[in-house]
Amino acid sequence: DSGVTQTPKHLITATGQRVTLRCSPRSGDLSVYWYQQSLDQGLQFLIQYYNGEERAKGNILERFSAQQFPDLHSELNLSSLELGDSALYFCASSVGLGVTGELFFGEGSRLTVL
């Protein structure tokens, strides 16, 4: 158990819909990262938040947005969903700003868009 909690574990929805994925980082970790794992793109970094502020952006679509709340949990919002958004979405956390130590990953949220 990494200590990072993600909900829901599975989600099935239709094209055009909007979903919210939630992540609770390990106790004491200030950074939260979101990654997408799909068959064609592999594991890709989406976005990082540190102590409530956005710190880095990767290949995140404009239809996607995220935020980190004062209690440090984070939400990833995916809107106007397309079939290609079907993927496993991972949240990870770490103590500091950068990835110099172990990044602890949650079990992922599997999104299926029909």
Place this chain on the structure above:
Amino acid sequence: AQKVTQAQTEISVVEKEDVTLDCVYETRDTTYYLFWYKQPPSGELVFLIRRNSFDEQNEISGRYSWNFQKSTSSFNFTITASQVVDSAVYFCALSGINTGTASKLTFGTGTRLQVTL
């Protein structure tokens, strides 16, 4: 830009065989960090090891060992006496210390290891 290449897409071995998973990386950072993660069929990503670019000592942890060679930009992972429970996808990853590289892991495409009886 950073890049990690895992040329072996899939490897099949019989239990008790040794197997080496290759990882080659590219980075412009002078200080960087290399990682291996395991993704079993259940789907979670399990941390195995982290190495910084200044430490080229090989490391052994039980049946696992890692060979870091800066001269060839490689960070290979060997499993000795493989077991069925080692069946998983293994990812090599890289992070740096500069803007754009410090905040993310760049993953390779993974190597699927199948260990059979």
